[in-house]
Amino acid sequence: MSEPKEHAHHIVSPKVYVVILFALLVGTATTVWASYVDLGIFNPIIALAIACTKATLVVLFFMHVKYATKLTKLTIFCGGFLFITLIGMTLADYITRAWGQW
Amino acid sequence: MPDSPLIAHTDSPVANSAHHGDDAHPSYLRHHFESVEQQADTTNFAMWLFLLTEVMFFGGLFTAYLIYRNWYYPAFVAASHQLSIPLGGLNTLLLITSSFTMAMGVWCAETRRKSGLVLCLCLTFILGLGFLGIKTIEYSEKFEKHHVPSYHYSLNSFLNPDSDPAAKAAGDKPLPLDVARHTEVYFSLYFAMTGMHALHMIIGIAILGFMIFRARAGAYTSGHVTFVENFGLYWHFVDIVWIFLFPLLYLISRH
């Protein structure tokens, strides 16, 4: 799993940063605009989707994870997985409370 | 996933590491590491693990937010209308730009541009302070309107929204008392989440100040960039937390 040596110090060019900055600003604008439009159940979904894409952009490019070792990517995956487990399994209790008798 | 140790692979002797002209043991190489690159890699991995603890720390808050948003949705909508989108949006722009300047700073450090590094760090510092400034404006507005939990928390702007400019602008209908009562849970979460985020910003800005001081003395532009890189990771993480906080707290439903 050890990466070739060149990964050690892949210097990301400023052009990439400018593109990502622009993408993030567009993302913010769209999420604000989207909240003014009544899309019913889709509003929170879209808001979260935009936030997630912005977050992945920051992680991949600003935090250089795109060029990082598999170990770093695995670590981030574990963190995200556990975050979802904490939320998901706690909701498993809250959602099913209404089902049966209390 | 057997991750065989790096040392066995750096068959090329440590001396000709990427940086030109460094001897085998530059001053910043700690004694227990075999090579500069192993040290950088290790500290980077350690920083990521630390960021995981921060992810789980905010995870608890997001779980609470998710549950109470489902339980008291009308109260969350009304309370979220009290927050001003221009200020929130501006804050998001400030933080994204500060993330950009931080990334540029890391680039300057990697390419040994001292003046560029100092400029980027100062820009990040100013943008961070700007963010906190706007936050204090928003917090003071909450204190004026008594929207701070258990400090004579007043439901007035939810019971008769016409008396409240923000609620009137959002075109809110008066809430019954028991729904309005639960807006206090929203503001509890608002202060907990943005307060914890602001605290992380303050810590970040303090370290940034220290770094600017060291960068002016040319510390980070002689090949040893790990400190700047790791701080960059922390700063981007704090920006990501805000990227999630802004839509969840400010944009619950504005139509």
Add this chain to the structure above:
Amino acid sequence: MSDTIVSLPDQSTARIPKDNFITRENGLLSWLLTGDHKRIAILYLISLSFFFFIGGALAGLIRLELLTPQSDLMATDTYNKVFTMHGVIMVFFFLVPSVPATLGNFLIPLMIGAKDLALPKVNLLSWYLYVAGGLLTLYTMATGGVDTGWTFTTPLSTHYVNTNVLTTGLAVFIAGFSSIFTGLNFIVTIHKMRAPGMTWFRLPLFVWAHYAASILMVLATPVVAIAIVLVALERTIGIGVFDPTKGGDPLLFQHLFWFYSHPAVYIMILPGMGVISEVISTFSRKRVFGYTAVAFSSVAIAVFGFFVWAHHMFIMGVSNYAVLIFSLLTMLVAVPSAIKIFNWTFTLYKGSITFETPMLYAFGFMGLFTIGGMTGVFLGTSGTDIHLTETYFIVAHFHFVMVGGMLMAFLAGLHFWWPKITGRMYPEKISQMAAVVTFIGFNLTFFPQFILGTLGMPRRYAAYPPEFQVLNVFSTAGATILGVGYLLPVLYLVWSLKYGAIAGGNPWQATGLEWQTQSPPLTENFVKMPIMDHEAYDYEWLEHQTEERKKEVASAG
């Protein structure tokens, strides 16, 4: 019992090596500002023992109070403060850090062939945070204690108690960071600083167990940090996250608290299991049976440990369907522990077993941990949990696993690596007797509590119906024997510092890298970086090495 594998150098000529990590520098500052993982391990050992005996004294007070059905030794709220402090000190200041911070800190770099842990300053910071948290707890005890139980159940801890919940919460918050930094240090070191040739499947099982425990330390502790911060915010500025009158849900605190506290019990037991793998392998001169199974069962415990937390809340009002999910997953998490027990048992098969003190403690561990593990399944099964939860059955269960399991493993490890840490041997006879005394005292203390639990005696009761008195008296009698059993090691281990036999590099003829260097080791651990060219627990390689060395000595002599 007669013959033993201990082979000490000739005592008349053997000396403690002049240059080692203890004598390299001296003076208080060299200890208090050290980066050396071995010195930090010793600092931890001293501070841990201090807190262990405070917690033990509190346990003694509890047992004395429970001698009589009435609450007559102390007022009920004093009793509440005593058992809360016993819980807080034992859980956060002894069980969580004990094996990782002392044996783990000392041995992991040695075992993987590194000069030190990846982040020495962070390691020292971890010890200072531990001591700061500990002093804050002592301050809390001195200024009126706290009576919420170590579980800080809301809304009791937020609105109905005016004792020092804030300072205890801060102490636990700080101790949590100490645990995070230790775990973080271990993960980074195990990943990045292994000696050449030390692949993952040549790592000693001690290192595997600590790797699994460190994942839990790093990922689970922050959630209890946010839970405590929210309790503190609710007590100070009154935010209503857990407050039922404001619309908050007190069960949410239970979710966040147990999300950490169940992985915490695996943080406590996994390092102990690592010690037992090492001890059983060394004293039966055999590679651990099914090395990969034992290694992966550690990681499996760590992974499954995250999905089972609500089995602490079965009757608290979580939905019946959530109970189904969590009860099923609890059954899955019990299986790796069974795998480990059977693998240790079969390691003895066709070995050449000797019964020094570490091995006695290891046998004690296996017996008591089997009972502890099985009774855990009683509580994981939702049906019987209704009757058995929140009674002395639970107290007996976790004491069997924590005191019978983890503490026995800690003592086994302490005795096993004592020669490596101090260069001196502990006295064999008295320590074997101490192990047997501890085993007897333990069973007499905690087995009656299982019966009390089925009788329904509730936890944290200062007074109880008179028909429970006999079992409580047995339990208190056992506690006194246990107290003696724990006091003895302090005496003879301190004695051994001065009068113990000189141990030499490898008194047990063990195969770990830490036994291939001098004891006490050098500050930089190895004269030259070791190359790992053999499998873990390779006793043939060891014989080959000893013959070579004999030939060298013969040819040189």
Add this chain to the structure above:
Amino acid sequence: MSHISPVLWQFLVKWLTYFALFPPEASKIAPQMDALYFFMVLVSLIGLTVVTLLVISFSILYSKKRHPVAEQIEGSTLLEATWTIIPLGLFLVMFVWGALIYFRVFTPPANAMNIYVVGKQWMWKAEHPGGQHEINSLHVPSGRAVQLTLISQDVFHSFSIPAFRVKREAIPGRYTTVWFEATTPGTYHLFCTQYCGTAHSQMIGDIVVLTPEDYRKWLANSTSGASLAQNGERLFASLSCVACHNTRPDARGPSLANVYGAKLPLASGGTVTADDAYLREAILNPSQHVTQGYAPIMPTYQGQVSEEGIIALVEYIKNLNSDYRIQQTTNTTDLLPEGEARPASAPKVAPAAPERLKP
């Protein structure tokens, strides 16, 4: 030890002869739970003896004296598989058996007799529908399903009856229930098993199981004069619920006759069955539970009525199977909207407890 003082002697005798080893089985679920319990004890004992025998035999057979040279054995996947699947199988059997018992204990039967229990810092208050109020004690008939609806006024408490093998937390903010069917009459321990503060150890009491006749006698001579529903009725009037929930065609609130157990269409869509929890929520947070066709104008009663008051109101609404009682309340109180001319019926003296409200 030539002479043992009589006090010590008496203490020893009493102490050694009066101790318990296993709780009595006094409810229908107790033997079933004990069966599972003893199955698990058996499995644990077998597991323990297998491990101990193996360890001892290996220690003797392969001690250093008898077997000086150790044979290196890598391991065997067959053995690994066996001691993974067998424990997993056993644990899953326990899981299924346990889950069945769990659902049996926490899904009350329809015909169960309901008793409300309010946990308060350091006492248990039982509220019988017939109006009997008990502190730290609970009288129940044997041979009849009894459902407890628990709530706490302050912190977490836990209502535990070891003899019935039954335990449920009383939590603030929400009803939790458990049911049992007592079998053998007698007096059994009641404990609070969730730590609740200073006098947590004193929050104990007795569960008295009576034969059905003794139970009727007990009910008769320990009533407090007004049944829970009647208390509810008085509260219904004093809190001016009747101002909206009266039976007039243009009433601002829905008629509450036969509402208990009915499927109510909510204004926010979806339907909900009106059980105890729903009624309590509707009283405390009415605007989130508005039935279709009505304006959300009902004020919240949070903080104005105690838990016992809510229990009385819920009991009153549960027993309302006709509008008769509400008409009586409407006539006898001048709570109608001002513009209404009150019907000229003379206010009747409040009748003796009508049979319809018999518990």
